[in-house]
Amino acid sequence: MTGLRERKKAETRAALGWAAIHLTAERGYDNVRVEDIAEAVGVSPRTFNNYFSSKAEAIASRHLDRSLRTAAALRERPADEPLWAALTQAALEQFTRGPEVEAMPSPGHAQWVAGVRTMLAEPALQGERLRAAAIAEAELAAAVAERTGTDLATDMYPRLVAAAASAAVAVAMQHYLDSADPPAPIERLITDAFTQVAAGLPAPSH
Amino acid sequence: MTGLRERKKAETRAALGWAAIHLTAERGYDNVRVEDIAEAVGVSPRTFNNYFSSKAEAIASRHLDRSLRTAAALRERPADEPLWAALTQAALEQFTRGPEVEAMPSPGHAQWVAGVRTMLAEPALQGERLRAAAIAEAELAAAVAERTGTDLATDMYPRLVAAAASAAVAVAMQHYLDSADPPAPIERLITDAFTQVAAGLPAPSH
DNA sequence: GGGCGATTTTGCGTGGCACGCATATTTGCG
DNA sequence: CGCAAATATGCGTGCCACGCAAAATCGCCC
Numbered sequence: 304m305t306g307l308r309e310r311k312k313a314e315t316r317a318a319l320g321w322a323a324i325h326l327t328a329e330r331g332y333d334n335v336r337v338e339d340i341a342e343a344v345g346v347s348p349r350t351f352n353n354y355f356s357s358k359a360e361a362i363a364s365r366h367l368d369r370s371l372r373t374a375a376a377l378r379e380r381p382a383d384e385p386l387w388a389a390l391t392q393a394a395l396e397q398f399t400r401g402p403e404v405e406a407m408p409s410p411g412h413a414q415w416v417a418g419v420r421t422m423l424a425e426p427a428l429q430g431e432r433l434r435a436a437a438i439a440e441a442e443l444a445a446a447v448a449e450r451t452g453t454d455l456a457t458d459m460y461p462r463l464v465a466a467a468a469s470a471a472v473a474v475a476m477q478h479y480l481d482s483a484d485p486p487a488p489i490e491r492l493i494t495d496a497f498t499q500v501a502a503g504l505p506a507p508s509h
Numbered sequence: 510m511t512g513l514r515e516r517k518k519a520e521t522r523a524a525l526g527w528a529a530i531h532l533t534a535e536r537g538y539d540n541v542r543v544e545d546i547a548e549a550v551g552v553s554p555r556t557f558n559n560y561f562s563s564k565a566e567a568i569a570s571r572h573l574d575r576s577l578r579t580a581a582a583l584r585e586r587p588a589d590e591p592l593w594a595a596l597t598q599a600a601l602e603q604f605t606r607g608p609e610v611e612a613m614p615s616p617g618h619a620q621w622v623a624g625v626r627t628m629l630a631e632p633a634l635q636g637e638r639l640r641a642a643a644i645a646e647a648e649l650a651a652a653v654a655e656r657t658g659t660d661l662a663t664d665m666y667p668r669l670v671a672a673a674a675s676a677a678v679a680v681a682m683q684h685y686l687d688s689a690d691p692p693a694p695i696e697r698l699i700t701d702a703f704t705q706v707a708a709g710l711p712a713p714s715h
Numbered sequence: 716g717g718g719c720g721a722t723t724t725t726g727c728g729t730g731g732c733a734c735g736c737a738t739a740t741t742t743g744c745g
Numbered sequence: 746c747g748c749a750a751a752t753a754t755g756c757g758t759g760c761c762a763c764g765c766a767a768a769a770t771c772g773c774c775c
Contacts, residue, residue, distance in 0.1 A: 311771095312722095312723085333760095336759095336760070336761090337760080337761070337762095338760095346724080346725095347724065347725050347726080348725090348726095349724075349725055349726070349727090349763090350723085350724055350725070352761085352762060352763065353723075353724075353725095356632075356762070356763085357761080357762075358761085359636075385712070386712045387710075387712075426562075426640065429640050429643065430565075430636030430637050430639060430640040431636050433636060433639035433640060433642075433643060434632065434635050434636040434639060436639075437635065437639060451712055451713060452713070453713060456687075456688075457688075459680050459681065459684050459698070459701065459702055459705070460705065460710070460713065462680045462683070462684075463676065463677065463680050463702060463705055463706060463710055464710050466673075466676035466677075466679065466680055467672075467673055467676060467706065467710055469676075470669065470672035470673060470675075470676055471669065471672075473672065474665050474668045474669050474672055475665065477668070478665050478668075481662075482662075482663075492665070495665065496665055496669060499665070499666065499669055500669060500673065500709070500710075501709050501710070502709050503706070503707050503708050503709035503710075504593075504666070504669055504670050504673060504706075504707070504709075506591070506592045506657055507657060507658070507659060507666065514741095514742065514743070514751075514752085517742095517752095518751095518752085539731095542730095542731070542732090543731080543732070543733095544731095552753080552754095553753065553754050553755080554754090554755095555734090555753075555754055555755070555756090556752085556753055556754070558732085558733060558734065559752080559753075559754095562733070562734085563732080563733075564732085
């Protein structure tokens with residue numbers, strides 16, 4: 304029942320988010336005014352603030368939407384799959400299909416990658432990005448509670464799992480962006496991170 | 510070598526942070542203007558922005574300073590102590606001593622607790638708070654790398670450990686604040702959280 | 716297929732914020 | 746004691762978030 308109305312709304316939201324990202328990546332965060340973003344999408348500046356309460360929130364919105372999909376993906380995994388396997392797969396799905404893979408493009412557009420990196424360094428954005436992650440994490444915790452039969456209100460367990468899983472993805476992504484030279488495939492990094500976390504992160508035996 | 514100069518600077522910083530917190534807790538976030546905070550400390554509004562680039566940052570600054578102390582505490586732990594034991598103790602220290610325990614006061618001042626809760630619910634603050642946590646987490650990761658002889662540049666391990674440990678503390682604190690009815694002692698919650706994480710968060714055997 | 720009610724967009728106005736720049740004041744140190 | 750460096754302040758500017766009310770839009774039901 305996705306009415307045309309809500310669909311158009313979602314489209315505008317996405318368009319504003321992408322416009323904010325593109326403009327910021329190519330010009331720098333504070334050389335972009337809200338007015339510019341609105342204009343790029345063909346909408347009034349006031350309308351921008353009907354969708355987002357700040358420039359930063361607009362940029363982080365794409366990240367938020369993707370993260371939320373991880374929680375949804377977990378709910379789709381077969382119920383008899385072991386928890387950590389299901390989590391790993393749910394996370395992997397977000398990076399191996401869908402048109403949004405564009406968001407973190409493969410190397411080649413050095414310009415673009417550099418722009419994104421500069422963007423992510425912006426303090427104002429980091430906060431909003433982390434907030435998006437926190438929102439998605441709450442959703443993930445709910446899904447974990449459901450799957451494991453634990454209780455969000457009384458058990459720390461589901462939140463701990465969600466937090467650890469989110470951290471695994473975040474660290475893998477950071478690692479991927481940092482060591483862009485010969486980039487290890489993101490799938491392997493994510494798998495590795497989950498494996499280590501699920502093993503309790505024992506001190507390396509050297 | 511703490512010159513009088515830097516000491517006074519640190520004092521002003523802390524005073525501004527506390528003033529921001531107190532005013533916000535009792536009046537609500539957007540009934541406090543930067544001007545009010547500056548006035549409460551006896552400093553010009555412009556000076557406020559020499560210390561912090563936003564109201565939110567000022568409020569989060571106390572949280573940041575405390576979190577940074579966890580990393581410092583880890584470096585102080587005996588080198589032969591197992592990693593996870595050391596992490597647990599380093600985290601616990603921040604809640605069992607020092608004058609900053611005031612920050613999250615024991616029940617009794619319902620007014621104050623309610624104010625703090627409302628404050629933490631403010632979106633603008635959550636971002637800044639999480640950013641502070643991220644900064645501290647980076648510091649913690651460095652300490653972990655040092656202790657375990659791993660390499661921040663090539664291994665995900667230290668960052669994963671730091672992220673997991675931060676998450677453990679954060680979840681414990683959240684649990685503590687949420688279930689204020691008969692509050693389980695924060696020390697037990699933290700210990701529990703660390704134990705579960707260090708065990709790899711196995712699915713509960715039901 | 717046409718009008719109606721709900722939703723969405725827009726313009727305008729307001730209060731406040733972040734910060735650059737120039738100036739005055741303080742402070743440590745020789 | 747006096748100077749150089751650090752810090753505090755005043756002022757001005759551009760931008761932003763958002764409340765409010767008017768106008769446009771659109772799905773839907775008769």
